[in-house]
Amino acid sequence: MFRSNGPSGFRIPTPRELAEEYGEPVAEVRDTPAHWLTLFGQQRSDGFLRCLDLNYHADRELVAVVQTSRSGPESHHVRGSSTAEGELRVFLSNSGRRDPDPFRDAFTPGHRRVDICVAGAVTTVEALTSDGCVGAQIPCGSGFLTIATTDALWPVVADLVLRQPTDY
Numbered sequence: 619m620f621r622s623n624g625p626s627g628f629r630i631p632t633p634r635e636l637a638e639e640y641g642e643p644v645a646e647v648r649d650t651p652a653h654w655l656t657l658f659g660q661q662r663s664d665g666f667l668r669c670l671d672l673n674y675h676a677d678r679e680l681v682a683v684v685q686t687s688r689s690g691p692e693s694h695h696v697r698g699s700s701t702a703e704g705e706l707r708v709f710l711s712n713s714g715r716r717d718p719d720p721f722r723d724a725f726t727p728g729h730r731r732v733d734i735c736v737a738g739a740v741t742t743v744e745a746l747t748s749d750g751c752v753g754a755q756i757p758c759g760s761g762f763l764t765i766a767t768t769d770a771l772w773p774v775v776a777d778l779v780l781r782q783p784t785d786y
């Protein structure tokens with residue numbers, strides 16, 4: 619049997635290591651259902667940790683993404699920023715709810731107002747909707763919190779807490 623652990627010296631950072639490198643509070647679902655599995659993801663620009671994604675799965679299905687993001691430093695070539703539309707598109711594709719080929723069919727999201735609760739403070743925002751799912755974004759800290767999930771799970775997923783890096 620052949621087994622490989624990846625390139626020599628390669629290791630996956632722990633959630634705490636990622637949160638400490640990020641250095642700011644990270645948003646997560648307040649009351650995660652017991653049967654959900656949470657996986658950390660990361661996005662970097664020029665080596666700068668720009669986004670932490672908490673991907674929530676139930677029965678091997680992606681059911682929600684909560685992203686805490688910030689722009690890169692002025693000195694970086696790629697500054698990048700997340701959008702509610704971009705995260706909704708990625709969620710729909712990664713969860714198998716929509717064909718990932720952007721040329722196969724047009725993406726024309728609907729709009730509706732939704733509430734997002736962060737650490738007890740409720741903010742009402744304009745959200746994008748498509749294929750029974752919702753994507754929304756609010757400013758937070760030096761960046762944004764972006765949520766993508768199904769309509770049915772919105773009340774659970776849009777109730778967030780901010781955890782300090784040392785809480786992981």
